[in-house]
Amino acid sequence: MKERILSCVRRALEHRPSPVLPDPLTLPSLSREEAVALFTERLSGNGGEVVRLPDLKGSREWLEGFAQSFSGAAVSRMVPPVLYPALPALPPEEAPLGISWAIGAVAETGTVLLSSREGRRTQLLPPTHLVFVPEETLYATLLEALQALKGDLPSAIGLHSGPSKSADIGQVMVRGVHGPGRLVAALIAELSD
């Protein structure tokens, strides 16, 4: 069957000129501070929340407060142990909070990049999704992020740019349809204590 389809394609293209493949379109890059500001503006605009934390110690302190309103959490195995909340560990199917460690983020679109290596259910099933983002992996543009990831692709990457939403019921925007209804990105400026 493959050969039959490919030979139909080959016959269709006989004597047809081949146009050149254009070079990728690039956008100007940004400084760290500009990227943080743009990421914050864009993800907030998409309905997400952004906090900026100085380092792992500061992140730990912030997390203690944040975690208080949850009864349990599913934590991805990529999250460093210092950022495990003082909450009962629950499977993603039951946890009110899922915690991820991003493999990158994109400022221009307000996006966090998530790897299947940490487990996909943690990213999708809990109603609130907290994603830690080391600022050194915050890219200005989607192109920069894709180029950085290309060498080492896991079985799946999820690009999340806000809470789950749908306008399929009478054109009214509804949040948390299937995926998390709340997305919180916590930028960590320096990965030191």
Next chain:
Amino acid sequence: MRVRANEYPKESARVIREEPHVRESVTGATLNFDAKRRAAYAEVDSEQWRHFAEDVKNHVLMNLEHYLEQAATALERSGVRVHWAEDAEAAQRIVAALVREKGVRRAVKAKTMISEELGINPLLEGLGVNVLETDLGEYIIQLLEQPPSHIVGPAIHLSLEQIRRLFHERFGTPLDAAPDTLAAAARKLLRQGFLEADLGISGANFVVAETGTLVLIENEGNIRLSTSAPRLHLALVGIEKLLPRFSDLSVFLSLTARAATGQRLGTFVSLIQGPRRPDEIDGPEEVHVVFVDNGRSSVLADDEAWETLRCVRCAACLNACPVYRQTGGHAYGYVYSGPIGAVLSPGLVGLENTKPLPYASSLCGACFQACPVRIPIPKLLLTWRHRAVEEGLTPRFEKAAIKGYALAMTQPWAYRLASKALRLLPEKALDNTVVPVLQAWVEGRAGLKPSSKSFRELWEEGL
């Protein structure tokens, strides 16, 4: 899917006459989508992006054999099983074999147009598989046993009231329930579906040949769940869906989202490189990709219509179209509706089965302005009209009528004679079926009433 496009004139008139709420819902939704699309295009150098996207797609299509081979090799390298289907029957055989071999009892579906094209839902139901559409809009129309009315918003033709009534009857939600409450009811039921399903079925927005990446864009998270939770994932992919490089996604992801919904990026994008790896804790054990031809290679061979294969299914042309807006998608009688349906469907299923569609346009050109890959839809509408005439698919009287019209419009004596004759017709002569040519017209509209005096006479009398 059965093609009923030849009934378009009658069906569109019927929808406008009998279901006025459809026009209201579709007009509201598409004007909203279109305004967002314009704003999102204005934020970037959209002309440059559209030309880039057109050039990349042209390059892929003119080297399609190479890129299909490259994609299949890359997919297989990461453990994906690649299948090939030359038509709908072949695709159905592949799906049926997988269902039997793997003992599939329950399937969840991520919104996919090609599955409609291939008739996958009736096939699965016939095999005793419990099939659940998981996109909220798709789920609603599955409950109503209707096909999608729009490529991106399948339930765009339904009002909030209609959906409230449906959910009240099926799930006992209050008749005045807020959309949040309705969505929560569906979420609960569908969440169970994701966790119990053996098989997740998706399409693909793109397949990157370089890395063997399946790319899926969405807003709800149902596609991520459908491709993550069940033990099997099957993706149905038209052979034209390829992109050469991973980096091409930067423009194509953002441009498609801008064109479709005015977003900078879909809320969720999945980049899938194959089944779960040994060091991963979840994800499907098997990923199957079916590359589907089903008429695409013959469209590719067509000197003009091949350009429709650049289509990324964003529905921007539907949202921009003043004709689509009147009826929504059902009247078009095939899975792809609106301007792109009018030029794509004749190529995929034959002009003889889709004759009226190229005429379902005012040729205003708004569709071309909106199209992210610059498909010359207005030009192609004329191409199909010319071909309909050349192939003798137009009604016999049409040629005589056009000749008569040309004579009347170029010779003053003939014009005066014709208009006088019309005015002398008895009252209501054009109101029924006396003149067979007008039958289709008066079926959906009020009868024609010629003025008792010509404009010239009225003018001379000082109006």
